[in-house]
Amino acid sequence: METNPPSWTKSSWRQHPALQQPKWPDPKEYERVLGEVALLPPLVFAGEIRAVKAMLAQASEGNAFLLQGGDCAEDFSRCTAPAIRETLKVILQMAVILTYAGGKPVIKMGRMAGQYAKPRSADTEKIGGLEIPSYRGDMVNSPEPTEAGRRPDPQRLLKGYFLAASTMNLMRAFTRGGYAALHRVHAWNNEFVRNSPQGQSYEKLARQIDQALNFMRVIGIDTDIPQLNQASFYTSHEALLLGYEEALTRQDSTTGQWYDCSAHMIWIGDRTRQLDGAHVEFCRGILNPIGMKVGPKHDLDEIKRLVARLNPDNERGRLTLITRFGAKKIEAHLPPLLRAIKEEGAQVLWSCDPMHGNTYTAETGHKTRNFDEILREIRSFFEVHWAEGTVPGGVHFELTGDNVTECTGGGRNILDQHLSRNYQTTCDPRLNAEQSLEAAFQIAEMIRG
Numbered sequence: 001m002e003t004n005p006p007s008w009t010k011s012s013w014r015q016h017p018a019l020q021q022p023k024w025p026d027p028k029e030y031e032r033v034l035g036e037v038a039l040l041p042p043l044v045f046a047g048e049i050r051a052v053k054a055m056l057a058q059a060s061e062g063n064a065f066l067l068q069g070g071d072c073a074e075d076f077s078r079c080t081a082p083a084i085r086e087t088l089k090v091i092l093q094m095a096v097i098l099t100y101a102g103g104k105p106v107i108k109m110g111r112m113a114g115q116y117a118k119p120r121s122a123d124t125e126k127i128g129g130l131e132i133p134s135y136r137g138d139m140v141n142s143p144e145p146t147e148a149g150r151r152p153d154p155q156r157l158l159k160g161y162f163l164a165a166s167t168m169n170l171m172r173a174f175t176r177g178g179y180a181a182l183h184r185v186h187a188w189n190n191e192f193v194r195n196s197p198q199g200q201s202y203e204k205l206a207r208q209i210d211q212a213l214n215f216m217r218v219i220g221i222d223t224d225i226p227q228l229n230q231a232s233f234y235t236s237h238e239a240l241l242l243g244y245e246e247a248l249t250r251q252d253s254t255t256g257q258w259y260d261c262s263a264h265m266i267w268i269g270d271r272t273r274q275l276d277g278a279h280v281e282f283c284r285g286i287l288n289p290i291g292m293k294v295g296p297k298h299d300l301d302e303i304k305r306l307v308a309r310l311n312p313d314n315e316r317g318r319l320t321l322i323t324r325f326g327a328k329k330i331e332a333h334l335p336p337l338l339r340a341i342k343e344e345g346a347q348v349l350w351s352c353d354p355m356h357g358n359t360y361t362a363e364t365g366h367k368t369r370n371f372d373e374i375l376r377e378i379r380s381f382f383e384v385h386w387a388e389g390t391v392p393g394g395v396h397f398e399l400t401g402d403n404v405t406e407c408t409g410g411g412r413n414i415l416d417q418h419l420s421r422n423y424q425t426t427c428d429p430r431l432n433a434e435q436s437l438e439a440a441f442q443i444a445e446m447i448r449g
């Protein structure tokens with residue numbers, strides 16, 4: 001049986017340098033709030049974490065596919081039923097497309113219910129001649145560009161916990177209470193997407209699913225079963241604020257093992273994956289599935305050592321390497337990385353984040369990404385894996401169910417000058433519902449190979 005490694009405790013990260021932590025103005029108040037969080041109930045349970053890990057192990061062997069997606073940074077003010085429902089719907093739609101057209105079970109995982117903290121490239125930013133602290137996510141400070149708004153406030157950790165719990169509660173209700181039943185597949189189509197070519201393709205696929213379900217009923221197969229009436233939906237976020245993650249790390253009463261119960265899966269960002277850093281120290285000891293982002297500036301030797309540190313038992317499903325090289329760089333960086341990991345005999349799940357390596361600033365000043373570049377990186381990801389004989393096992397998106405104009409291109413060919421029509425993100429640009437479906441249809445074809 002797996003155990004937590006020796007000399008690790010949920011606080012041992014405190015002995016290591018922790019990058020990207022806010023400078024809490026009142027450290028006493030901060031620790032007091034963490035004490036409060038530590039007494040609150042876990043957001044997820046060890047049994048669920050073990051279940052998703054087993055599914056991720058399947059994905060690493062090519063028998064399932066990971067679909068991870070949601071906001072870059074969840075916004076406290078958008079923790080509303082419609083916003084949660086719309087994002088959930090898009091992920092369910094994408095999952096149906098990938099399952100039906102791609103022919104594999106899909107692990108549905110939100111960047112939701114806790115994606116509230118952001119690493120930043122600079123501690124401060126200049127706004128109107130004034131230098132103020134950078135926005136670090138709603139769990140730390142406010143996006144409002146004022147000195148007061150940007151002051152880190154530990155009460156936000158508590159608020160983040162409660163909003164994550166509300167989000168989680170609604171997602172559990174939707175996915176367990178009938179909303180995600182397969183016979184409702186038509187109802188997930190969004191009003192503004194319905195008449196687009198992607199919406200129409202989706203309707204066609206939904207009709208085929210209806211027909212298949214109806215056929216089963218007609219010949220007497222019981223369709224009132226959980227596989228058809230419920231969906232498993234998992235949560236994930238970047239484990240950035242280690243005090244908060246520690247406060248939600250709990251010992252499973254049945255096995256005595258430690259799990260971070262803030263989400264099913266957590267990941268380490270590209271900026272905080274130092275071998276002797278606090279984030280790696282914290283993550284090596286909990287038994288959740290762990291993701292690690294790998295960008296173009298990585299060092300192969302360091303990645304090999306990180307893989308060994310984070311998955312010393314070489315357990316399948318434990319570690320997902322999420323590559324984010326950008327369409328222009330993936331072909332140079334991915335093959336040597338795949339070979340190095342293969343040489344080590346390390347079992348990892350490979351997932352592609354086609355968002356973070358493809359960001360640019362439009363002439364209008366908006367941070368954006370182009371749909372064709374995003375798809376180009378995913379296509380290269382599949383092609384490189386096929387050539388190397390490894391498994392392209394998942395994708396990682398920043399997306400929303402809202403009709404935003406944040407990424408250029410796609411069916412409606414959003415151009416730079418259209419970005420200001422509905423640009424809402426407080427952090428990175430997301431695919432809208434229509435662009436997300438379009439991506440899913442194309443990925444389904446790649447999965448089929």
Ligand code: PEP
Pocket residue numbers: 072119238268269270271293294295324356428
């Ligand atoms: C993110 O996923 O929002 C992020 C900051 O990614 P990365 O660590 O890959 O830059």
Ligand code: CO
Pocket residue numbers: 072073356398427428
């Ligand atoms: Co982002």
